[in-house]
Each structure stands twice: as structure tokens, then as C-alpha cells.
Amino acid sequence: VRRGAGHFEFRAHIAELSARVHGERPDFTLKSFDWVSFACTGLTGLATLLILAILAVILGNIAMHGWPAISWRFVSGGTESDMFDVTKAGIFPMIFGTSARVILMTIFVIPVGVVTAVYLTEYAHTTSPITRVIRGAVNNLAGVPSIVFGLFGLGFFIGFVGGGMDALLHPDNPKPVWGKAALIWASMTLAVMTLPVVIVATEEAMRAIPLGLREASLALGATKLQTIVKIVLPNALPGIMTGGILAVSRAAGEVAPILFTGAAYFMADLPRSLTDQFMDLGYHVFVLSTQSPNIDKTRPILYGTVLVLLVLTFALNFVAILIRARIRRHVRAAHG
Amino acid sequence: MPHRQQLGRRSEGWMGLERGYRARPGEWIAEKLIFLVSLTAMVMIFLIFVFVTREALPILLGRMSSAAALETAVISPSRMDTLSPEALRQYLGLTPAEFAGKDRETLELLMELKEEIAAEAPEDKDATVNTAAWRYLLFPHRWTGYDHPVCIWQPVSAIHKYNIVPLIVGSLKTTVVALLFAVPLALAAALYVSQLSSPRLKEWIKPAIELLAGIPSVVLGFFGLIVLATVLQNVFGYASRLNAFVAGIALGLASLPVIFSIAEDALTSVPRTYTEAALALGSSRWRAAWQVVLPAAVPGVFAAVALGFGRAIGETMVVLMASGNASILSWNLFDSTRTITATIAAELAETVFGGHHYRLLFLLGAVLFAVTFLANLAGDLVIQRLKKRLEGKRA
Numbered sequence: 001v002r003r004g005a006g007h008f009e010f011r012a013h014i015a016e017l018s019a020r021v022h023g024e025r026p027d028f029t030l031k032s033f034d035w036v037s038f039a040c041t042g043l044t045g046l047a048t049l050l051i052l053a054i055l056a057v058i059l060g061n062i063a064m065h066g067w068p069a070i071s072w073r074f075v076s077g078g079t080e081s082d083m084f085d086v087t088k089a090g091i092f093p094m095i096f097g098t099s100a101r102v103i104l105m106t107i108f109v110i111p112v113g114v115v116t117a118v119y120l121t122e123y124a125h126t127t128s129p130i131t132r133v134i135r136g137a138v139n140n141l142a143g144v145p146s147i148v149f150g151l152f153g154l155g156f157f158i159g160f161v162g163g164g165m166d167a168l169l170h171p172d173n174p175k176p177v178w179g180k181a182a183l184i185w186a187s188m189t190l191a192v193m194t195l196p197v198v199i200v201a202t203e204e205a206m207r208a209i210p211l212g213l214r215e216a217s218l219a220l221g222a223t224k225l226q227t228i229v230k231i232v233l234p235n236a237l238p239g240i241m242t243g244g245i246l247a248v249s250r251a252a253g254e255v256a257p258i259l260f261t262g263a264a265y266f267m268a269d270l271p272r273s274l275t276d277q278f279m280d281l282g283y284h285v286f287v288l289s290t291q292s293p294n295i296d297k298t299r300p301i302l303y304g305t306v307l308v309l310l311v312l313t314f315a316l317n318f319v320a321i322l323i324r325a326r327i328r329r330h331v332r333a334a335h336g
Numbered sequence: 337m338p339h340r341q342q343l344g345r346r347s348e349g350w351m352g353l354e355r356g357y358r359a360r361p362g363e364w365i366a367e368k369l370i371f372l373v374s375l376t377a378m379v380m381i382f383l384i385f386v387f388v389t390r391e392a393l394p395i396l397l398g399r400m401s402s403a404a405a406l407e408t409a410v411i412s413p414s415r416m417d418t419l420s421p422e423a424l425r426q427y428l429g430l431t432p433a434e435f436a437g438k439d440r441e442t443l444e445l446l447m448e449l450k451e452e453i454a455a456e457a458p459e460d461k462d463a464t465v466n467t468a469a470w471r472y473l474l475f476p477h478r479w480t481g482y483d484h485p486v487c488i489w490q491p492v493s494a495i496h497k498y499n500i501v502p503l504i505v506g507s508l509k510t511t512v513v514a515l516l517f518a519v520p521l522a523l524a525a526a527l528y529v530s531q532l533s534s535p536r537l538k539e540w541i542k543p544a545i546e547l548l549a550g551i552p553s554v555v556l557g558f559f560g561l562i563v564l565a566t567v568l569q570n571v572f573g574y575a576s577r578l579n580a581f582v583a584g585i586a587l588g589l590a591s592l593p594v595i596f597s598i599a600e601d602a603l604t605s606v607p608r609t610y611t612e613a614a615l616a617l618g619s620s621r622w623r624a625a626w627q628v629v630l631p632a633a634v635p636g637v638f639a640a641v642a643l644g645f646g647r648a649i650g651e652t653m654v655v656l657m658a659s660g661n662a663s664i665l666s667w668n669l670f671d672s673t674r675t676i677t678a679t680i681a682a683e684l685a686e687t688v689f690g691g692h693h694y695r696l697l698f699l700l701g702a703v704l705f706a707v708t709f710l711a712n713l714a715g716d717l718v719i720q721r722l723k724k725r726l727e728g729k730r731a
Contacts, residue, residue, distance in 0.1 A: 253552020
């Protein structure tokens with residue numbers, strides 16, 4: 001501020017001096033062009049443009065090389081013979097595996113996330129220590145590295161929960177039934193990871209519901225819990241859906257947490273039960289780009305797989321953004 | 337929530353749930369359950385901490401030996417009868433219960449097995465050394481065949497070399513490159529979008545940059561490996577195609593949207609009156625943004641960088657695919673590099689469950705968890721204080 005104001009005073013001073021010398025009326029409007037401001041504005045604009053250009057290059061590159069690889073056979077076919085064979089390999093098992101783990105994850109994460117959001121918006125005191133701790137935990141959970149979730153899934157879900165279930169249910173079975181990498185443990189690990197996404201989105205939606213609705217319900221004699229179940233939650237449904245979709249789009253592309261908890265390098269069959277391993281789109285991208293015997297030959301299916309994964313996550317993201325925009329419009333209408 | 341008080345609620349006791357269980361027992365139970373479920377996030381953080389460090393505990397406490405050979409002299413099975421049962425038990429490393437459950441033949445077999453292991457062990461001055469001790473994890477050591485002390489991570493060899501320094505340096509290298517690339521770009525873009533651009537342009541740019549956040553990290557890793565590595569090598573002409581520089585740039589793309597959106601929020605939440613006052617004093621839009629709004633948003637910008645750091649150092653797939661994965665200790669950006677996260681991802685599947693290599697990878701995970709936890713905590717505290725300050729100003 002000081003430099004700006006000083007600059008201004010200096011300019012005014014010059015103007016006054018020149019007025020004395022030339023006997024003209026001092027001109028206080030700063031006509032001279034501010035080159036520094038112009039250059040810096042341009043630089044920040046260029047930085048923004050650069051980011052957008054990088055985004056365009058990434059998406060364009062993938063779309064351009066990926067599109068020719070997409071065919072009905074590629075999307076619906078399996079990998080019975082050779083997953084690196086460009087003419088025969090399909091990615092249906094991976095699409096199936098990714099969908100299965102993501103749907104299972106939604107079943108685990110939505111109830112817990114919604115109930116937590118209900119507590120945080122409807123019951124908790126904003127200032128109480130326990131609320132602060134819960135909020136801190138939610139924020140921190142969002143920042144835990146995905147590979148640590150993988151370790152956690154291996155140590156807790158597979159080693160502790162699965163191993164414990166084996167000891168209880170199948171004490172004389174030498175081969176582990178539950179205590180190994182499986183679809184259910186991968187989904188649960190992802191559910192823990194995406195919990196903050198669901199909580200934050202649901203909370204936002206519940207806060208957007210006008211207080212009048214709750215008051216009307218309470219005034220009619222409904223209890224607090226009835227109000228929440230019959231008034232607040234139905235109205236927050238689009239927000240809950242947004243949270244679920246965002247969680248799904250986040251989880252669909254994650255590979256690190258499922259590396260040790262369920263993803264398989266190759267499987268001849270589709271997973272049949274919760275304790276089976278599965279093939280996964282993201283993991284398949286990793287396998288194709290690092291383990292391929294001939295990267296130049298397998299490049300088309302690699303790009304094809306990436307394109308399918310990207311379209312899947314972006315489509316989900318897009319739906320979530322649309323629903324969220326609608327909610328925000330409603331909020332503005334309700335509060336405005 | 338400011339309108340909370342208007343509701344005219346009854347005074348509520350512990351956790352806001354004290355409403356008398358006699359009046360509506362069903363609802364009382366349901367509300368207690370809601371409270372318990374809402375603790376899940378907290379419990380999960382706690383469990384992550386417990387279960388990751390639990391596996392690493394024997395290493396942390398120095399109770400695990402990764403020596404390739406036995407320190408005690410080998411006793412031939414034919415001399416079994418000369419040993420007292422207690423000495424035999426200690427020699428075989430069995431608990432009394434285990435020892436009691438084994439017959440003579442099994443014990444003889446165990447002794448033979450022990451003899452065989454000793455015969456196969458490499459003849460090396462380091463063979464009897466516990467390489468998982470803290471001394472070897474953190475400090476250079478002169479291994480057989482080296483003419484000076486070195487830091488090496490080489491878990492799958494006759495002598496397990498577990499020095500974690502090269503991995504930490506690798507993680508720092510890629511993270512620093514990522515931040516050097518992402519922070520200026522993201523901050524400049526945040527400044528432009530929140531202060532300088534027209535509102536209509538902002539409506540297009542913001543979702544586009546958020547789209548970048550929606551790209552899965554495995555796709556960014558793929559892009560770094562297939563496209564970026566080749567392009568950057570052609571431009572800069574260094575020797576190794578995959579290195580810390582390529583991985584850092586790809587990593588920067590992953591942390592850029594995080595930094596951008598938090599910094600943009602912080603800049604937008606600076607009261608509009610600040611800018612208006614500066615403009616009224618004759619400042620240009622840029623000077624108002626740079627000299628008034630940015631200083632006011634410094635805590636938020638700091639939080640953005642802290643969270644971006646957490647994202648970059650914890651990112652796995654990008655570095656696993658684009659960094660080259662050679663665990664050499666080197667500060668050169670253009671050398672092939674291996675990070676903490678990539679090491680865990682690449683090696684855990686091949687370790688023995690419960691072995692020293694397995695536990696060391698969990699130790700790395702615990703270190704990573706601690707580092708990101710602190711970065712997040714710092715960022716979070718700053719954001720909370722910022723919010724409080726801004727709310728205080730508005731009231």
C-alpha cells in the first residue's frame with residue numbers, strides 16, 4: 001500500500017510542479033500507462049493459459065491416440081489368451097472389476113458419511129472440542145497418502161479383520177478364506193479413503209436446506225429425529241448423490257490403495273464372490289505401461305484403456321458438477 | 337452456523353444429545369448411535385496410525401534381526417545329546433511350549449536345517465550384522481566390496497541393505513521439483529482468476545482447472561512415462577529418460593489443482609472492500625491484487641502450499657511410473673530416482689509376510705503418514721484461524 005500511495009503522491013507532486021512551471025491546471029488523472037501492472041497481469045494470465053494448455057494437451061493426446069483403439073470388441077471382450085495382444089485383448093474384466101469395487105465401496109461409505117454429516121450439521125456444537133476433533137480427523141483423512149491406505153488395508157482389513165474371521169469361522173482350514181487380498185477389502189479400504197468426500201458434500205447440502213423447513217416440521221410436533229429423517233435427508237438427497245458420485249469418481253481412478261488389497265495382475269475369470277480378487281482399469285493401465293513386453297506394440301490398447309478410464313471418471317465428475325450447480329441455484333433461490 | 341441460536345433450542349448437555357432417555361428411548365438410542373457413527377473418521381485415523389506402526393514396531397524398537405547368518409556357532413546334529421534340553425531349546429530359538437511339543441526326530445531335523453542355513457549363508461563380514469538396526473537405516477556403512485561408506489537401499493540381496501536415506505532424498509527431490517513447478521503457476525493462476533479476470537472468464541477457467549484434479553494419478557503417471565519423458569528428454573537432452581525431473585513435473589500436475597483451489601479460495605475470501613479501497617486510492621487492479629489482497633491472504637496461500645506438499649510427497653502412481661526407480665543416493669535431478677511411496681508400492685507384494693523387509697516398508701509408510709499428517713495439520717490450523725479471523729471481521 002505504502003509504495004502505491006507514495007507513487008501517487010509523487011505523481012501528484014510532479015503534476016503540481018509542472019502546473020506551476022507552465023501555468024496550467026494540474027492534471028490529477030494518471031494518464032501514463034502502468035507498464036508493470038500490465039506486464040504482471042499478462043504474466044498471471046499466461047500462467048493460467050499454460051495450465052489450460054497442459055490440460056488440453058493431456059486430454060487431446062489421450063483422446064487422439066485412444067479413440068482409434070476403442071471398438072465394441074475391445075470394450076466387451078475378455079483377456080482369455082494374452083492381455084498384451086493388441087488384436088485380441090479386451091478390457092471388459094477390468095471395467096467389471098472397477099465397477100464392482102466402486103459399487104461395493106458406495107454401499108459402505110454412504111451410510112457412514114451421511115450419518116456423520118447429520119451429526120455435524122444437526123447435533124454438534126460448532127465450538128465443542130469433540131466436534132473440532134471430528135472435523136480435524138475428517139480433514140486429515142482426506143490428506144493421508146493413498147499408499148498408506150493400501151498399507152492400512154493390508155494390516156487392518158486383511159491381516160486383522162480377515163485373519164480374525166478365518167480364525168473364528170474356518171479354524172481348521174489351512175488356506176485363508178477371508179485373510180487375503182479380496183474385492184471386499186479393496187472396497188472397504190477405498191470407503192475409508194473417500195469418507196471425507198461424502199461427509200463434506202452431504203454437509204454442504206444439508207446446510208443449504210432452509211431453516212424454515214426444519215422449524216415448520218418442529219412446530220407441527222415432529223421430534224428432531226423425525227425432522228431429520230423425513231424433512232432434512234430427503235431434501236439433501238441430491239447433495240448426498242453428489243457426494244457419492246464424487247467419491248466414486250475419485251475411487252475409480254485410484255490404484256495405490258488396491259495394489260495389495262485386491263487388484264490382480266491377471267485373472268482368467270470374473271470375480272464371483274466378495275473374497276475373489278479382481279482386475280482393475282487403473283491397475284491395468286499401470287501393468288500395460290510398465291510390464292508390457294513391447295511397449296510400442298501394445299500402445300494402442302494402453303491408450304484405449306486410459307481413454308475408457310478417463311471418460312468414466314470425467315462422466316461421473318460432470319454429473320456431480322451438474323447436480324451441485326442445481327443445488328446451489330436452489331440455495332440462492334431459497335436464501336436470496 | 338450463525339442461525340443456530342435462533343432455533344431456540346433446549347439447553348443440551350453432553351455431545352448435544354442429552355434429551356432424556358425416558359421420554360423417547362428409541363430416539364435416544366438412535367441419536368447416541370448417530371454420535372457413535374460420526375466418530376468413524378476419528379477412529380479410522382487412529383486405526384491407520386495403530387496398524388501401520390504396529391507392523392513397523394519390531395524395527396522401531398530394534399527387536400528384529402535381518403542378519404543373513406547366525407551369530408552363534410553351529411552345532412552338528414550328531415552332538416545333540418551333549419546339550420542340555422534348555423541349551424538345545426535356546427539354540428533352536430523355540431519357546432518352552434513349542435519345545436515340549438516336539439519329538440526327538442523333529443528336533444534333529446531342525447538342527448540339520450539350521451546347519452544347512454549356516455552353510456548357505458554368504459561368507460561376508462556383514463553377514464552376521466543386523467542390517468535393520470537404526471544405525472544401518474540412517475547412516476552410511478562400508479559394505480564388503482565398497483571402498484568407502486555408502487547409503488544403499490538393496491533389500492533383495494544376500495546382505496539386506498536397508499538404508500532409507502536414498503529414498504528420503506528421492507522423495508524430497510521429486511517433491512521439490514513438483515512444488516517449484518506447481519506453486520508459481522498455481523498461485524499466478526489463482527491471483528488471475530480471483531482478482532484480475534472477468535467474472536465470465538472465471539466461470540470457465542475454474543471448472544477447467546478442477547478438471548485437472550479429476551484426472552486419476554495413474555493417468556498422469558502414464559502421461560509422464562509415455563509422453564512427457566520423451567518430450568523433456570528431447571528438449572533438455574539428459575541421459576536417463578526417466579528421472580526425478582520428469583516425475584517432479586508430472587507430480588506438479590497432480591498437486592497443481594490442490595494448490596490452486598485452496599489459494600483461490602483464500603484470495604476470494606479477502607473482503608472486497610480491501611480491493612475497493614486500493615482502487616479508490618488510484619491503484620491499478622494488479623497493484624491492488626499484489627500489494628493488498630495477496631498479503632492479506634498469506635496464511636491461506638501457506639496452507640495451499642502445505643497441502644500441495646502433502647499431496648506431492650504422498651503421491652504414488654506418478655512417481656512409480658515416471659521416476660525410473662533406481663534407489664541411488666544422488667542429488668542430481670536428472671538421475672533415475674526412487675521415492676518412499678514407489679518403494680512401498682513396488683516391493684511390498686514380493687516380501688515375506690511379517691519379515692524384516694515387510695516391516696521396513698511399513699516403517700516407511702509410518703514415516704510418510706507422520707510427515708503428511710504434520711503438513712495437513714499445519715495447513716488445517718492455518719485455514720481454521722483464517723476462517724475465524726474473517727468471520728470475526730464480518731461480525
